[in-house]
Amino acid sequence: MAATPLHPEALKAMLLYFESRFGNPQSLHSAGQEASEAVAQARQKVAALIKANESEILFTSSGSETNNFAIKGLALANKNRGTHLVLSAIEHQSVLNSAKNLEKFGFRTTLAPVDQTGLVNPEDVQKSLTKETVLVSVMLANSEVGTIEPISEIAKVCRSQNILFHTDAVAAVGNIPVDAERLGVDALSLAGDQFYGPKGSAALYLKKGTRILPFIDGGIQEGGRRAGTENVAGIVGLGEAAEIAAKEMDSRLKKSMALRDKLLEALPQKIEYTILTGHREKRLPHHASFCVEFIEGEAMLLNLDMKGIAASSGSACTSRALKASHVLLAMGLDHATAQGSLVFSFLEENTPEDIDYLLEVFPPIVERLRQMSPLYTQYLEEKKR
Amino acid sequence: MIYSEKVMEHFQNPRNVGVIKEADGVGQVGNPVCGDMMTFYIKVRDNRLSDIKFQTFGCGAAIAVSSIVSEMAMGKTLDEAMEITNDRVADELGGLPKNKLHCSNLGADALHKAIEDYRAKTKAQQKEEPVEKPSEKRDEERCCCPYCEGPLEGIEAVCEKCHVELGECPECGELTNKAEEKCTHCGARMKK
Numbered sequence: 001m002a003a004t005p006l007h008p009e010a011l012k013a014m015l016l017y018f019e020s021r022f023g024n025p026q027s028l029h030s031a032g033q034e035a036s037e038a039v040a041q042a043r044q045k046v047a048a049l050i051k052a053n054e055s056e057i058l059f060t061s062s063g064s065e066t067n068n069f070a071i072k073g074l075a076l077a078n079k080n081r082g083t084h085l086v087l088s089a090i091e092h093q094s095v096l097n098s099a100k101n102l103e104k105f106g107f108r109t110t111l112a113p114v115d116q117t118g119l120v121n122p123e124d125v126q127k128s129l130t131k132e133t134v135l136v137s138v139m140l141a142n143s144e145v146g147t148i149e150p151i152s153e154i155a156k157v158c159r160s161q162n163i164l165f166h167t168d169a170v171a172a173v174g175n176i177p178v179d180a181e182r183l184g185v186d187a188l189s190l191a192g193d194q195f196y197g198p199k200g201s202a203a204l205y206l207k208k209g210t211r212i213l214p215f216i217d218g219g220i221q222e223g224g225r226r227a228g229t230e231n232v233a234g235i236v237g238l239g240e241a242a243e244i245a246a247k248e249m250d251s252r253l254k255k256s257m258a259l260r261d262k263l264l265e266a267l268p269q270k271i272e273y274t275i276l277t278g279h280r281e282k283r284l285p286h287h288a289s290f291c292v293e294f295i296e297g298e299a300m301l302l303n304l305d306m307k308g309i310a311a312s313s314g315s316a317c318t319s320r321a322l323k324a325s326h327v328l329l330a331m332g333l334d335h336a337t338a339q340g341s342l343v344f345s346f347l348e349e350n351t352p353e354d355i356d357y358l359l360e361v362f363p364p365i366v367e368r369l370r371q372m373s374p375l376y377t378q379y380l381e382e383k384k385r
Numbered sequence: 386m387i388y389s390e391k392v393m394e395h396f397q398n399p400r401n402v403g404v405i406k407e408a409d410g411v412g413q414v415g416n417p418v419c420g421d422m423m424t425f426y427i428k429v430r431d432n433r434l435s436d437i438k439f440q441t442f443g444c445g446a447a448i449a450v451s452s453i454v455s456e457m458a459m460g461k462t463l464d465e466a467m468e469i470t471n472d473r474v475a476d477e478l479g480g481l482p483k484n485k486l487h488c489s490n491l492g493a494d495a496l497h498k499a500i501e502d503y504r505a506k507t508k509a510q511q512k513e514e515p516v517e518k519p520s521e522k523r524d525e526e527r528c529c530c531p532y533c534e535g536p537l538e539g540i541e542a543v544c545e546k547c548h549v550e551l552g553e554c555p556e557c558g559e560l561t562n563k564a565e566e567k568c569t570h571c572g573a574r575m576k577k
Contacts (some may be wrong), residue, residue, distance in 0.1 A: 315420065
C-alpha cells in the first residue's frame, strides 16, 4: 500500500539522534546510555500501540524483513515439531517467498483459499492442518484489497492444536486498533512507514517464551535475535509515530472511514462496470480498491498522476514481473478484470473535497481509455465479456 | 518518470485511435494474461496503407507503441510497413524501459498481422477460394515470451519465435533470458 509521509513530530525527535545524540546504545559512556534510553522508550511506545509487553518487541528494518524473520525463524527453530506450513493464498510476497525458500530445508506449504471478498475461512485453515503443521501465517489486513481477516478465530484454531501462528499486520497496525494478546497470535509484523513513521523502521512482536532462530547473528542487540547496531533515529521515529497513532486512532479512523465510504459509494455510480474489490465492511478504514473493467491499471495510474492523484494497481503491466496480482486471481477474478485493478489509500491530509476532485477528473480518463480498448468495443458489440 | 517524453506524449495524445468498419485487413495480438492486447485495422489503396486505426488494451507503453507504429506506417507501401521492426519502434520512442520492450514487439506484430490478413484475403479473392481465416483463438492461460511475445507453452527452453533461450529465475520464478547475467525481473544472479 502507499507509504505515508513522516510525521513532523517523529522527524523532530529523530533529528536529535542524527545530530548531537549519536551514541551507540551498546556503549557505556553517557552518549551511549542516552541512545540506549531512547531505544527503550521507543520499545515501550511500540508495545503500547499493540498492547504488548516491551520485552516482546524486536526492532527490524522493514515489513519484509520482519515477515522473513517470523516465517523462517519460527519454522526453523521449531522444526522438530513438524515441517508443514499453512499460509493464506493472498499473503505478501515476503511471506510467500520465505515459505518457498524453506522448501530447500525440507518444509512444504499449503495455501488456504480466500472467497471472492478476500476473506479466509478459519475452517479452511483447520482443514489444511496436519500432524506435521508447525506454523500458520495469515495477514491481518490485505494491502491490495483492504480486507480484514478473522485473525482471532484462526488463532484459536491454531492454539487448540498447539501450532504457532503469525500474522502480517503491516497494513493494519497504526491504522486500526490491534491488541496482540487478544488476537491470540504468537508473532506479528508491523512497519513504521504505514503509519507516519520513517521507512526502514519496523518491528516483530514475539510472544514471551516463543522460540525463534536469530535472524542476524552477532552481538546482543534485540536479545541476540537480531544483531547489529541499532538504527536509533529510525527506532525513535517509529516510537513517536506509534505514540501519535495510539493517541489519534479514533479521530483518524472516523475521518478516513468517511472518505472511504464516500468513494466506495460514489465511484461505481459514476463509472459503469466498476467492481469493488475486497470486503465492503470488513476492510481497512483508509482503503478503497476497485477493478475498472476493459482498461488497464498502469494507464489509469499515469493519467491520475498527471492530475496530482497517486494511486496504485495490481495489474501485470504495473508489476515489474509482468504478472497480474496473485491476490486478485486468488479471489477468483479473471486476468482481464484484474488488469483494471486500482487502489486508493487516504492520508490524514485528505479531505472530502479531494474525493470530489477525484470523482470529477477520473470518469473522463476512464472513458478515454475505454474508447481505445478493443475489449470494450467487443463488449459493446456482443454484450458479453 | 519511467517513460521518455515521447512515450508520454503519444500516450496522452495517441494518433489514429479507432476502428475501421470496412477494413481491408485486421490484426490482433496479445491477450489479457500478459497484460496487453492490440488490434490494428488497415485500408489499402494502390498497395499503400491509406488508413490505419488501432485499439489497445494495455499500459502506457503499449498505447504509445500502437500510436507510433500507426504513424510510422501511414502512407507506406505494404513491403515498407512489413519492414518496421521492434527495434525501430523503440528507437523512435526514445527508448522503453527494459521490462516494457515486449510492448514494442506487439505493435509491429499487430500491424504485420493486419497486412498478412489483407494479403491472404486478396489472394483468396483472386483464386476465388473461400478465405481461410487465421485462427484467432485467444488462449486465456497461455503466456508469451517476455522478449518477443511469441506464444509459449509451459516453460520452454527456447522461444520458437525470437530464439531467446529462456530459463526460470531460481529466485523469483519468472521467465528470463538465460544469456543475461541477472534476472531481468528481480535482479538475482542467474546460475549458469
